[in-house]
Amino acid sequence: xxxxxxxxxxxxxxxxxxxxxxxxxxxxxxxxxxxxxxxxxxxxxxxxxxxxxxxxxxxxxxxxxxxxxxxxxxxxxxxxxxxxxxxxxxxxxxxxxxxxxxxxxxxxxxxxxxxxxxxxxxxxxxxxxxxxxxxxxxxxxxxxxxxxxxxxxxxxxxxxxxxxxxxxxxxxxxxxxxxxx
Amino acid sequence: xxxxxxxxxxxxxxxxxxxxxxxxxxxxxxxxxxxxxxxxxxxxxxxxxxxxxxxxxxxxxxxxxxxxxxxxxxxxxxxxxxxxxxxxxxxxxxxxxxxxxxxxxxxxxxxxxxxxxxxxxxxxxxxxxxxxxxxxxxxxxxxxxxxxxxxxxxxxxxxxxxxxxxxxxxxxxxxxxxxxxxxxxxxxxxxxxxxxxxxxxxxxxxxxxxxxxxxxxxxxxxxxxxxxxxxxxxxxxxxxxxxxxxxxxxxxxxxxxxxxxxxxxxxxxxxxxxxxxxxxxxxxxxxxxxxxxxxxxxxxxxxxxxxxxxxxxxxxxxxxxxxxxxxxxxxxxxxxxxxxxxxxxxxxxxxxxxxxxxxxxxxxxxxxxxxxxxxxx
Numbered sequence: 001x002x003x004x005x006x007x008x009x010x011x012x013x014x015x016x017x018x019x020x021x022x023x024x025x026x027x028x029x030x031x032x033x034x035x036x037x038x039x040x041x042x043x044x045x046x047x048x049x050x051x052x053x054x055x056x057x058x059x060x061x062x063x064x065x066x067x068x069x070x071x072x073x074x075x076x077x078x079x080x081x082x083x084x085x086x087x088x089x090x091x092x093x094x095x096x097x098x099x100x101x102x103x104x105x106x107x108x109x110x111x112x113x114x115x116x117x118x119x120x121x122x123x124x125x126x127x128x129x130x131x132x133x134x135x136x137x138x139x140x141x142x143x144x145x146x147x148x149x150x151x152x153x154x155x156x157x158x159x160x161x162x163x164x165x166x167x168x169x170x171x172x173x174x175x176x177x178x179x180x181x
Numbered sequence: 182x183x184x185x186x187x188x189x190x191x192x193x194x195x196x197x198x199x200x201x202x203x204x205x206x207x208x209x210x211x212x213x214x215x216x217x218x219x220x221x222x223x224x225x226x227x228x229x230x231x232x233x234x235x236x237x238x239x240x241x242x243x244x245x246x247x248x249x250x251x252x253x254x255x256x257x258x259x260x261x262x263x264x265x266x267x268x269x270x271x272x273x274x275x276x277x278x279x280x281x282x283x284x285x286x287x288x289x290x291x292x293x294x295x296x297x298x299x300x301x302x303x304x305x306x307x308x309x310x311x312x313x314x315x316x317x318x319x320x321x322x323x324x325x326x327x328x329x330x331x332x333x334x335x336x337x338x339x340x341x342x343x344x345x346x347x348x349x350x351x352x353x354x355x356x357x358x359x360x361x362x363x364x365x366x367x368x369x370x371x372x373x374x375x376x377x378x379x380x381x382x383x384x385x386x387x388x389x390x391x392x393x394x395x396x397x398x399x400x401x402x403x404x405x406x407x408x409x410x411x412x413x414x415x416x417x418x419x420x421x422x423x424x425x426x427x428x429x430x431x432x433x434x435x436x437x438x439x440x441x442x443x444x445x446x447x448x449x450x451x452x453x454x455x456x457x458x459x460x461x462x463x464x465x466x467x468x469x470x471x472x473x474x475x476x477x478x479x480x481x482x483x484x485x486x487x488x489x490x491x492x493x494x495x496x497x498x499x500x501x502x503x504x505x506x507x508x509x510x511x512x513x514x515x516x517x518x519x520x521x522x523x524x525x526x527x528x529x530x531x532x533x534x535x536x537x538x539x540x541x542x543x544x545x546x547x548x549x550x551x552x553x554x555x556x557x558x
Contacts, residue, residue, distance in 0.1 A: 015342060015381075020247055028241040033234040041236075042246060049250050057346040111233065118230050137231035142197045157191035157198075161220075164227045171230065 034077030129163035344382035369556030370428035423448035
């Protein structure tokens with residue numbers, strides 16, 4: 001038996017639903033951090049799992065669905081992020097973009113601005129690096145990161161270091177070195 | 182010891198590495214202690230910034246997300262139209278497919294939602310019902326309502342587990358391991374040419390009385406009414422893994438019965454979950470009339486059958502004969518179809534033993550089936 005109906009890993013049959021149950025929270029967690037809106041994150045997660053479902057039986061993806069899923073989710077999130085950034089530019093030029101106001105207005109403006117900068121940095125990074133940082137922020141263990149990044153567990157530390165260094169460099173550049181990082 | 186690499190420091194900081202050597206080195210090397218401190222600060226700051234992005238809205242709801250995904254997948258499935266095209270292919274050779282068709286026609290659960298209120302039905306017997314499916318399909322096609330049936334299925338059926346493409350088994354033993362029950366072989370026919378295993382499949386459907394009525398109307402049977410209890414009720418069907426063996430010289434593309442090819446299918450009984458309060462017989466009676474039985478026949482037949490444990494196989498009236506024959510210590514049903522212009526004629530022998538449905542089908546004389554069945558292993 002092969003493919004989505006039956007994946008033999010640990011000798012137990014793993015169904016597509018089991019893959020979904022195992023990874024949905026993480027995929028959603030990654031997307032919500034990237035796009036910031038619940039409905040959009042849910043839509044994107046739905047699309048990513050649909051695409052996984054459409055992979056033909058016997059395709060290599062079924063050997064490690066996690067690796068495929070998180071890469072697809074990161075790419076989808078970054079694409080959406082870039083599209084949103086373009087839209088915001090137009091809106092800013094037209095003067096129609098208003099920050100959402102919950103909490104104190106100043107706080108929320110600052111927080112929104114900071115979120116926007118962090119997302120801009122993530123969106124400019126290599127998707128694989130953005131992915132590992134976001135998954136770590138979501139509480140993934142080295143083992144989970146290794147599976148999702150398709151590297152050996154011993155390589156995760158190096159990947160995290162590089163991704164953090166890259167994030168730091170770009171963030172400092174974007175914020176004009178105003179803060180010590 | 183040389184100074185520690187970035188990677189070692191990192192894993193040490195993340196508590197993914199504990200080593201006495203590293204501890205000792207750190208206690209003696211100020212430079213590495215500083216580097217560890219810097220690394221920790223950077224990690225903390227980066228994670229703090231990323232923490233700004235953490236969702237405020239609470240946890241996602243995977244169950245709701247899965248339901249949504251399942252319906253998105255079901256609406257894009259090519260399968261429902263395939264199930265419709267099955268109506269045109271007569272006679273019916275595949276036991277599992279016959280189940281799906283008959284269930285679409287005959288089950289009528291009551292209003293209660295939620296699977297814990299459902300009772301499980303399993304096949305224990307096979308019954309044959311002579312029907313005139315050609316008339317009903319021709320009527321639907323002729324009136325342009327064929328689409329209605331396809332749409333009815335695609336709107337209401339949600340595939341919850343897709344069986345996927347069949348996988349090839351290298352031997353009967355291999356197939357047994359794949360499906361989880363001992364596979365039977367036919368020694369009289371030698372070694373199977375091909376053994377394939379199809380994965381589990383499951384689908385659910387929510388019945389909509391007005392749309393079933395519209396189908397009845399389209400089939401020219403406005404005089405029949407669909408029981409009220411049908412509306413909004415949920416039927417869940419689960420079809421276990423099945424084995425399909427081909428003996429002889431079978432064509433890969435043409436599934437019409439051929440004298441040189443014997444198809445032997447084994448599948449544990451599909452289970453159907455329906456509310457216990459349902460009156461299956463009432464809907465079955467209407468369904469049988471749509472399929473060409475007169476009212477008295479339909480009533481007599483639906484009352485003579487235990488719908489909760491009987492697989493009903495529709496056999497087109499003009500297509501052949503059927504009889505009960507002994508097979509492997511139980512009663513089987515042998516259906517023989519006569520040679521026709523585009524079909525050489527053939528047989529299907531169907532029986533149920535120890536919860537497994539067997540279907541042995543091929544071209545040529547029905548006597549072959551009985552000889553072959555003698556050699557079951």
